[in-house]
Amino acid sequence: MNGVITILRRSPRASLGLGILVTLVLLALLAPAFTAHSPTSQAYGTWLKPGGAHLLGTTALGQDIWAQLLYGARLTLLIGFAVGLVATAIATAMGLAAAYFGGKTDEAINVLLNVFLVLPGLPLLIIASAFLRGGGVWSIILVISLTGWAWGARVLRSQALALRNRDFVQAAVASGEGAGRIIFAEMLPNLAGLIAANFFGTALYAVLSEAGLAFLGMGDVSQVTWGTMLYWAQAKGSLLQGAWWWVAAPGLCIALLGTAFALINFGIDEVTNPRVMHANKATRVLRRKHANAAPLASPGSAQSLLAIRNLDAGYVTPGGNVRAVRDVSLDVAPGEFLGLAGESGCGKSTLAFAATRLLDAPGVVFGGEARLAGKDLLGLSPEELRRVRWKDYSLVFQASMNILNPVLKVREQVYDAMQAHGIQDQAKLEARARELFQLVGIREDYLSAYPHQLSGGMKQRVVIAIALALEPKLVVMDEPTTALDVVVQRQILQEIDAVRRRLGISIVFITHDLSLLVEMSDRIAIMYAGEVVEEASASAIYTHPKHPYTRKLMSAFPPLEGPRERRAGIPGRPPALSQSIQGCPFFERCPSRMPGVCNEKPLQKFDEATGHSVACFLYDPTVDPQRKEQHEALASD
Numbered sequence: 161m162n163g164v165i166t167i168l169r170r171s172p173r174a175s176l177g178l179g180i181l182v183t184l185v186l187l188a189l190l191a192p193a194f195t196a197h198s199p200t201s202q203a204y205g206t207w208l209k210p211g212g213a214h215l216l217g218t219t220a221l222g223q224d225i226w227a228q229l230l231y232g233a234r235l236t237l238l239i240g241f242a243v244g245l246v247a248t249a250i251a252t253a254m255g256l257a258a259a260y261f262g263g264k265t266d267e268a269i270n271v272l273l274n275v276f277l278v279l280p281g282l283p284l285l286i287i288a289s290a291f292l293r294g295g296g297v298w299s300i301i302l303v304i305s306l307t308g309w310a311w312g313a314r315v316l317r318s319q320a321l322a323l324r325n326r327d328f329v330q331a332a333v334a335s336g337e338g339a340g341r342i343i344f345a346e347m348l349p350n351l352a353g354l355i356a357a358n359f360f361g362t363a364l365y366a367v368l369s370e371a372g373l374a375f376l377g378m379g380d381v382s383q384v385t386w387g388t389m390l391y392w393a394q395a396k397g398s399l400l401q402g403a404w405w406w407v408a409a410p411g412l413c414i415a416l417l418g419t420a421f422a423l424i425n426f427g428i429d430e431v432t433n434p435r436v437m438h439a440n441k442a443t444r445v446l447r448r449k450h451a452n453a454a455p456l457a458s459p460g461s462a463q464s465l466l467a468i469r470n471l472d473a474g475y476v477t478p479g480g481n482v483r484a485v486r487d488v489s490l491d492v493a494p495g496e497f498l499g500l501a502g503e504s505g506c507g508k509s510t511l512a513f514a515a516t517r518l519l520d521a522p523g524v525v526f527g528g529e530a531r532l533a534g535k536d537l538l539g540l541s542p543e544e545l546r547r548v549r550w551k552d553y554s555l556v557f558q559a560s561m562n563i564l565n566p567v568l569k570v571r572e573q574v575y576d577a578m579q580a581h582g583i584q585d586q587a588k589l590e591a592r593a594r595e596l597f598q599l600v601g602i603r604e605d606y607l608s609a610y611p612h613q614l615s616g617g618m619k620q621r622v623v624i625a626i627a628l629a630l631e632p633k634l635v636v637m638d639e640p641t642t643a644l645d646v647v648v649q650r651q652i653l654q655e656i657d658a659v660r661r662r663l664g665i666s667i668v669f670i671t672h673d674l675s676l677l678v679e680m681s682d683r684i685a686i687m688y689a690g691e692v693v694e695e696a697s698a699s700a701i702y703t704h705p706k707h708p709y710t711r712k713l714m715s716a717f718p719p720l721e722g723p724r725e726r727r728a729g730i731p732g733r734p735p736a737l738s739q740s741i742q743g744c745p746f747f748e749r750c751p752s753r754m755p756g757v758c759n760e761k762p763l764q765k766f767d768e769a770t771g772h773s774v775a776c777f778l779y780d781p782t783v784d785p786q787r788k789e790q791h792e793a794l795a796s797d
């Protein structure tokens with residue numbers, strides 16, 4: 161129900177379509193309230209013009225056209241809805257079975273699908289209806305369902321196959337969940353939008369097919385539907401008699417019903433697909449804002465390679481906007497290693513992707529700025545962006561090794577990025593590829609290998625080599641080594657650091673592992689619930705963490721040296737990012753919270769020392785120092 165309300169709220173097209181559909185259904189159900197005539201009675205005069213007792217005139221057989229239209233809507237709608245249900249049920253069952261069971265089941269379903277898809281639709285409908293003639297409206301429903309399920313099944317199968325390979329389904333399989341639960345609880349809900357769209361698409365096909373069959377005289381012409389009305393109008397030569405309204409009335413109604421189904425279908429697509437409409441809208445608004453924006457004039461920007469200002473980003477979901485990055489401002493200096501840390505889900509990746517224009521729908525940048533060497537990244541056209549990526553900045557993320565194409569040799573893939581940016585000379589390409597391999601610690605002969613011949617660590621090094629190929633000014637690394645074992649992880653990190661120092665590039669490094677960051681970074685920014693809550697040099701974060709959250713994070717990791725101690729987690733959960741947050745987002749979990757201050761005042765950053773800022777009211781000079789001391793003491797108890 162909530163899903164339907166969201167679709168209607170978000171999509172004016174869906175609301176219009178549903179409005180038309182509901183009106184037609186009401187007219188059909190309440191037909192006796194709108195006409196006193198019977199649709200089948202032939203007691204009225206023939207060929208009467210619209211007006212008087214007969215709103216739309218009468219037929220050649222003396223039937224009231226308005227009454228036929230109202231009562232005919234019942235069967236037409238029944239056929240649409242019934243075929244929609246039957247064909248969608250078949251398509252869903254086939255698609256899910258093919259994807260879940262795979263192997264022979266998938267092959268068999270695929271063959272069946274292909275047979276139905278290559279058979280021409282109309283002749284198949286005609287032959288099937290000839291066989292089932294005399295079976296009334298249910299045989300029409302059966303015939304149209306049998307010919308109309310295959311397209312939906314093909315689309316659902318491919319979507320279900322993609323889902324089947326997603327981590328959460330694989331995890332459910334690995335944990336021993338039964339087939340029924342995986343199909344109905346894990347996969348089906350993710351296909352809900354597609355199934356609903358398929359229902360309305362098939363209903364539209366059914367209404368049009370019924371009209372086509374009836375018009376050809378292949379349906380049950382003794383029943384009143386909009387299709388059989390067209391058949392009789394044509395058979396009795398209504399246009400030759402000048403009675404165009406007999407054809408126009410059912411024709412327009414069919415077109416109206418078709419429009420309603422199509423509008424609802426569009427609406428579902430807009431909201432449940434990749435939410436393209438919203439993403440595009442937000443991007444357009446942002447572009448306009450950026451076209452008029454003045455360059456940044458905030459402190460630090462002269463020193464900054466990457467300057468992020470008041471960045472707001474997140475995801476448009478059917479349940480509302482998720483604000484995963486909230487008003488974040490951050491600078492990365494040339495040659496600097498900036499670590500970004502925080503619990504899972506606090507917005508680190510969203511920040512990195514949004515600032516580098518890599519956030520895909522349903523992700524959206526709601527506002528703010530990101531400038532790289534003064535260039536407004538959020539305002540660049542796709543062509544300008546293409547020129548800047550890889551050359552000015554590149555990105556390496558956790559699953560990056562999967563970007564390697566399994567059927568191309570590593571050499572070609574290393575060449576690709578360089579060729580796309582104008583380096584065509586084979587000798588130069590080869591020399592640079594070898595140099596890059598040396599840089600990231602892989603033997604040069606692996607350039608001739610295929611990705612499957614490399615280990616995970618080597619593949620990740622190849623990706624890092626590709627990211628460095630054009631010597632970008634900035635490399636953003638989002639947990640690039642998390643999937644690797646700790647020894648390989650450490651080696652790669654040391655090599656990345658050596659490359660950074662040698663080439664003078666800046667690195668933004670994202671990880672949960674704060675102890676690793678302390679070791680590697682120049683500066684660390686701690687994120688919590690979409691906000692940067694503390695920012696300081698790595699040594700200050702290690703020796704004097706200020707924010708209670710940073711302190712808790714630090715105490716959750718083993719120390720770099722000294723005796724082993726029992727580590728404590730942070731009780732509670734971060735707030736939902738789909739809701740607005742009043743005051744400090746850490747309030748509920750904070751051992752030093754000051755009720756009436758932290759949960760009420762708008763969150764601010766306070767400078768504790770040069771280059772050390774904390775978003776915490778314990779450092780607010782306007783709060784009574786005694787109160788702060790009491791609460792700090794509480795935390796240390």
Ligand SMILES: Nc1ncnc2c1ncn2[C@@H]1O[C@H](COP(=O)(O)OP(=O)(O)OP(=O)(O)O)[C@@H](O)[C@H]1O
Binds near residue numbers: 477502508509
């Ligand atoms: N496609 C999406 N649709 C809706 N919400 C999303 C989507 N992707 C991420 N989110 C939400 O955005 C928030 C921030 O996610 P993000 O991946 O940026 O966090 P993170 O700190 O990088 O987490 P992790 O360390 O686990 O990668 C989370 O609450 C997450 O649930």
